[in-house]
Amino acid sequence: VAVMPLPAADAAETTGGDGVCHPRGFVAGHASCGMKRSGKADLALVASDRPATAAGVFTTNRVVAAPVTVSRAQIQAGAARAIVTNSGSANACTGAVGRRDAWRMVEATAEALSVPRAEVLVASTGVIGRPLPIEDVVEGIHLAATRMSDMHGRPAADAIRTTDAFAKLGETSVTVDGTLVRIGGMAKGAGMIRPDMATTLAQITTDAAVAVPVLRRILRESMACSFNAISVDGCTSTNDCVFMLANGASGASVDSGRAARLLRDAVSELALDLAKQVVRDGEGSTRVCTYVVTGAVSDAEARDAARAVAENMLVKCALHGADPNWGRILAALGAAGVHLDPDRVAIAVGGVPIVTAGEGVEHAMSDAKAELRKDEVAVEISLGLGAGHATVIASDLSPDYVHFNSAVTT
Amino acid sequence: VAVMPLPAADAAETTGGDGVCHPRGFVAGHASCGMKRSGKADLALVASDRPATAAGVFTTNRVVAAPVTVSRAQIQAGAARAIVTNSGSANACTGAVGRRDAWRMVEATAEALSVPRAEVLVASTGVIGRPLPIEDVVEGIHLAATRMSDMHGRPAADAIRTTDAFAKLGETSVTVDGTLVRIGGMAKGAGMIRPDMATTLAQITTDAAVAVPVLRRILRESMACSFNAISVDGCTSTNDCVFMLANGASGASVDSGRAARLLRDAVSELALDLAKQVVRDGEGSTRVCTYVVTGAVSDAEARDAARAVAENMLVKCALHGADPNWGRILAALGAAGVHLDPDRVAIAVGGVPIVTAGEGVEHAMSDAKAELRKDEVAVEISLGLGAGHATVIASDLSPDYVHFNSAVTT
Numbered sequence: 114v115a116v117m118p119l120p121a122a123d124a125a126e127t128t129g130g131d132g133v134c135h136p137r138g139f140v141a142g143h144a145s146c147g148m149k150r151s152g153k154a155d156l157a158l159v160a161s162d163r164p165a166t167a168a169g170v171f172t173t174n175r176v177v178a179a180p181v182t183v184s185r186a187q188i189q190a191g192a193a194r195a196i197v198t199n200s201g202s203a204n205a206c207t208g209a210v211g212r213r214d215a216w217r218m219v220e221a222t223a224e225a226l227s228v229p230r231a232e233v234l235v236a237s238t239g240v241i242g243r244p245l246p247i248e249d250v251v252e253g254i255h256l257a258a259t260r261m262s263d264m265h266g267r268p269a270a271d272a273i274r275t276t277d278a279f280a281k282l283g284e285t286s287v288t289v290d291g292t293l294v295r296i297g298g299m300a301k302g303a304g305m306i307r308p309d310m311a312t313t314l315a316q317i318t319t320d321a322a323v324a325v326p327v328l329r330r331i332l333r334e335s336m337a338c339s340f341n342a343i344s345v346d347g348c349t350s351t352n353d354c355v356f357m358l359a360n361g362a363s364g365a366s367v368d369s370g371r372a373a374r375l376l377r378d379a380v381s382e383l384a385l386d387l388a389k390q391v392v393r394d395g396e397g398s399t400r401v402c403t404y405v406v407t408g409a410v411s412d413a414e415a416r417d418a419a420r421a422v423a424e425n426m427l428v429k430c431a432l433h434g435a436d437p438n439w440g441r442i443l444a445a446l447g448a449a450g451v452h453l454d455p456d457r458v459a460i461a462v463g464g465v466p467i468v469t470a471g472e473g474v475e476h477a478m479s480d481a482k483a484e485l486r487k488d489e490v491a492v493e494i495s496l497g498l499g500a501g502h503a504t505v506i507a508s509d510l511s512p513d514y515v516h517f518n519s520a521v522t523t
Numbered sequence: 524v525a526v527m528p529l530p531a532a533d534a535a536e537t538t539g540g541d542g543v544c545h546p547r548g549f550v551a552g553h554a555s556c557g558m559k560r561s562g563k564a565d566l567a568l569v570a571s572d573r574p575a576t577a578a579g580v581f582t583t584n585r586v587v588a589a590p591v592t593v594s595r596a597q598i599q600a601g602a603a604r605a606i607v608t609n610s611g612s613a614n615a616c617t618g619a620v621g622r623r624d625a626w627r628m629v630e631a632t633a634e635a636l637s638v639p640r641a642e643v644l645v646a647s648t649g650v651i652g653r654p655l656p657i658e659d660v661v662e663g664i665h666l667a668a669t670r671m672s673d674m675h676g677r678p679a680a681d682a683i684r685t686t687d688a689f690a691k692l693g694e695t696s697v698t699v700d701g702t703l704v705r706i707g708g709m710a711k712g713a714g715m716i717r718p719d720m721a722t723t724l725a726q727i728t729t730d731a732a733v734a735v736p737v738l739r740r741i742l743r744e745s746m747a748c749s750f751n752a753i754s755v756d757g758c759t760s761t762n763d764c765v766f767m768l769a770n771g772a773s774g775a776s777v778d779s780g781r782a783a784r785l786l787r788d789a790v791s792e793l794a795l796d797l798a799k800q801v802v803r804d805g806e807g808s809t810r811v812c813t814y815v816v817t818g819a820v821s822d823a824e825a826r827d828a829a830r831a832v833a834e835n836m837l838v839k840c841a842l843h844g845a846d847p848n849w850g851r852i853l854a855a856l857g858a859a860g861v862h863l864d865p866d867r868v869a870i871a872v873g874g875v876p877i878v879t880a881g882e883g884v885e886h887a888m889s890d891a892k893a894e895l896r897k898d899e900v901a902v903e904i905s906l907g908l909g910a911g912h913a914t915v916i917a918s919d920l921s922p923d924y925v926h927f928n929s930a931v932t933t
Contacts, residue, residue: 176857176865206853206865208882241850242883351854426836426920427928434929440651443616444761447586455586455616472618473652510836511929512922518837519844519921 132282134266135297136320138162138362141269142260146253147246148201148239154272156253159316160195160226160261165360166322167193167234168329170336172353178205179215180235181354187219187234191325193358194228196316197221197235197254198273200301202245204237205351214247221251225258234356236314238301239275241351270299273314277301281390287379289372292365294321296376298383302391315340315355315387321376322361324368331377332357339384343392343506355384392506397514402432402507403491409501414451416503421449422494429510432490437481439468442494457497463490542692544676545707546730548572548772551679552670556663557656558611558649564682566663569726570605570636570671575770576732577603577644578739580746582763588615589625590645591764597629597644601735603768604638606726607631607645607664608683610711612655614647615761624657631661635668644766646724648711649685651761680709683724687711691800697789699782702775704731706786708793712801725750725765725797731786732771734778741787742767749794753802753916765794802916807924812842812917813901819911824861826913831859832904839920842900847891849878852904867907873900 134141138161143154169188171181187193197218204211215235223230237245270280281300286293300315323331332355340355357380359367367376392401404423409415422428425445431438439460446453460468463484465477484490544551548571553564579598581591597603607628614621625645633640647655680690691710696703710725733741742765750765767790769777777786802811814833819825832838835855841848849870856863870878873894875887894900 174854174857175863176853203850206850206882208866241854351850351857430925430928433925436929440613440616440761443586444584444651447584447761453585456618472616509929510925512925515840515843515920515922515925518840519846519919 131297132266132270132284132299133159133297133316133318134263135284136295136318136360136362138320138360139297139318139358140261140263141265142257142262143265143268143272144253144257144260146199146249148199154268155199155201156250156257157198157269157272158195158222158226158254158257158261159269159318160228161318161358161360163360163362165193165358166191166325166328167356167358168325168332169234169354169356170332172351174351176206176351178203178237178352179207179211180204180218180237181352182212183215183219184234184236184354184356187231190231191328192232193234193356194232195222195226195234196356196358197233198237198314198316199245199250200238200273200275202237202239202243203241203352204245205241207242207244210244214245214250217247217251218254221254225255226261236352236354236356238273238314238352266297266299273299273301275301278394281387281394283383283386285379285383287375289321289365289367289375292363294319294363294365294376296379296383298387300387300391302394314353315384317355317357317380317383319357319359319376319380320361320363321359322366323359323376327367327373328357328359331373331380334377335381335384338381338504339388342504343388389506392508397511397517398508399433399511400487400509401489402509403489404494404505404507405491405502406494406496407502408496408498409503410452410499411501412503413501415501416505418446418449418451418494418496419503419505421445423505423507426510429507432485433509433511435482435485437462437467437478437485439473442492443468443471446494452498453496454498459495459497461493463487541707542676542680542694542709543569543707543726543728544673545694546705546728546770546772548730548770549707549728549768550671550673551675552667552672553675553678553682554663554667554670556609556659558609564678565609565611566660566667567608567679567682568605568632568636568664568667568671569679569728570638571768571770573770573772575603575768576601576735576738577766577768578735578742579644579764579766580742582761584761586616586761588613588647588762589617589621590614590628590647591762592622593625593629594644594646594764594766597641600641601738602642603644603766604642605632605636605644606766606768607643608647608724608726609655609660610648610683610685612647612649612653613651613762614655615651617652617654620654624655624660627657627661628664631664635665636671646762646764646766648683648724648762676707676709683709683711685711688804691797691804693793693796695789695793697785699731699775699777699785702773704729704773704775704786706789706793708797710797710801712804724763725794727765727767727790727793729767729769729786729790730771730773731769732776733769733786737777737783738767738769741783741790744787745791745794748791748914749798752914753798799916802918807921807927808918809843809921810897810919811899812919813899814904814915814917815901815912816904816906817912818906818908819913820862820909821911822913823911825911826915828856828859828861828904828906829913829915831855833915833917836920839917842895843919843921845892845895847872847877847888847895849883852902853878853881856904862908863906864908869905869907871903873897
């Protein structure tokens with residue numbers, strides 16, 4: 114098998130990359146292994162041209178796909194040179210065969226890219242319960258390895274799409290101690306479109322040098338207000354995982370608390386951008402709503418309250434209909450299991466107060482309706498009890514969601 | 524205002540009544556107060572011709588409608604002669620005015636039926652956040668009181684409908700110590716149809732004499748496997764309440780443990796019948812699915828698991844599409860927060876095993892699909908860990924649900 118040498122960091126200089134290839138020293142490749150009926154690319158490789166530290170966050174579902182099990186083990190050491198991702202099949206609920214196949218993907222990637230086997234992460238997304246066509250996948254890995262380039266961030270992001278309406282990429286940068294640090298990422302987002310799909314995979318790269326404990330904290334903290342704050346349908350997948358790799362190619366080293374905070378804020382911003390793209394995607398979703406809960410007795414209760422409202426089926430239907438249906442929001446809050454004094458609740462939609470002291474502001478409803486018709490809207494809910502606050506970003510629920518998700522595919 | 528005397532128990536002898544009027548000594552009346560645009564009856568009175576013991580169960584929502592607050596206070600003493608119910612407006616989130624109006628309904632009913640004010644229960648269902656047209660409601664109460672009859676169980680059940688597709692009534696009987704005891708009930712069920720609606724009101728009557736503590740236990744225990752085991756959309760309303768009245772008109776007295784169990788079983792059967800009618804109702808619902816979870820480490824965990832599956836949006840969509848999508852069921856179990864060993868999970872649809880030891884039984888899928896196409900289907904999930912079991916009865920999720928619930932009404 115022909116393996117192209119990875120381009121050096123300098124090669125990225127002239128062009129700049131998209132998504133995960135935006136930071137220096139990161140390249141990507143892609144291939145089609147035949148798992149998508151369309152014949153489009155369904156395999157992506159992301160690699161660093163030098164050693165990189167790595168961190169990951171994984172689904173909390175107790176049913177986890179084989180690649181999650183494998184990557185959890187691999188990432189313990191905090192180092193990764195490459196990530197291999199396939200779409201089309203989740204390699205979940207596939208038993209011993211699935212675990213063997215996930216390791217085969219790791220091994221093939223290590224061989225094809227000439228990187229240590231211990232430094233390869235693996236992710237899968239797609240239909241649950243079907244074995245991978247593993248020989249085709251291995252062949253695809255070797256093919257993708259011949260196409261590694263810092264220009265291939267976008268085709269890599271395309272390759273991890275399932276029926277996502279668009280590829281999700283993002284880039285940002287931050288200056289650390291006078292040196293420009295680049296951060297890039299890609300994600301795939303589904304759950305709105307068709308069955309059996311992992312809701313989120315995301316991969317973030319940076320060319321700063323970041324020690325493993327710092328990288329882990331940065332990733333964890335940046336998730337709180339991005340991927341962990343979004344909801345499409347309240348369903349937790351078996352395959353969700355977000356990886357971050359840091360390779361130091363920029364020459365900047367994140368070794369102070371201040372630098373770590375700068376990087377964390379930049380990563381958070383990028384992760385939020387990617388997470389919002391996930392919510393916006395899907396033929397069924399027509400608007401993105403940011404629910405901001407304040408005045409809860411704790412941040413945890415604020416989060417429970419925000420989730421209870423954002424994921425309430427009737428609230429989601431009302432959002433779809435641009436209906437400022439505050440009764441449904443109050444009823445959802447009342448069932449959220451949090452401290453609540455209905456008489457203190459205030460609700461505003463796009464800045465228009467529709468509930469004060471627990472009662473509706475009738476004359477405001479037409480203004481609120483106009484706000485709800487926008488593509489993106491904020492619903493602010495004040496519980497009036499304490500200092501706890503939280504934000505959840507969610508989509509509406511449309512008939513199309515049900516159409517897509519009740520189409521028979523098993 | 525002309526108030527007809529309540530007919531004596533003997534009057535019921537010749538005809539038998541429907542629903543709440545099936546037991547001896549119970550009568551019902553109805554009226555239109557103009558809260559339904561159609562002009563149809565929107566107010567129901569149910570009364571006993573003699574003192575009756577009473578029990579009630581109420582919504583666990585922390586936002587409760589005024590009639591729930593009032594009836595909770597009224598039912599403390601364990602005695603009730605009458606229940607007044609209006610549809611079209613939930614009298615929820617209506618503040619001090621709402622509480623005053625709920626008490627006005629109690630007072631008007633007491634006056635119109637010449638029963639003690641302390642022995643009147645009140646319930647409301649309909650749109651949240653709008654004040655009742657209280658003068659019209661009071662007038663309707665006086666009108667309904669002139670129409671009290673043991674033949675009016677069905678029109679009373681019609682009067683508490685909002686956009687329910689059909690009235691929900693049920694009757695049964697049980698012999699206690701050689702005496703026939705009748706039990707009747709009515710319910711209204713929504714949540715599938717249009718916004719802002721209480722999900723459940725139900726009223727059950729019996730002509731046995733039952734002491735208050737026994738009646739309370741019977742009602743509570745009969746709810747566990749009926750109204751508390753159903754789910755349409757996972758949304759808990761502000762107005763849910765179930766009342767039970769026992770007037771002793773049959774001459775039978777439930778004063779032994781055996782008699783109480785007999786009555787409880789009969790009430791449970793009736794309540795399950797009414798609860799299933801609620802799930803079946805709604806233009807959006809196409810099938811009723813009974814999820815039976817066994818092998819959980821406790822009954823509580825079995826219930827959490829059953830609810831997590833039954834209320835999972837993707838599972839509900841699959842049910843609508845008659846898709847034996849076991850991957851979604853496993854993913855929902857994994858996110859349910861219960862003890863789980865995926866490799867021990869077995870799932871059967873209508874008796875057809877589709878998962879054994881955590882993996883799919885591919886050749887069974889077409890048989891399972893045929894089972895799922897039926898109006899009513901059982902999904903059995905064995906966790907293989909312990910003796911905990913639970914049952915939840917739920918509807919599917921159809922595009923029509925979303926259409927109806929996103930129609931703008933505020």
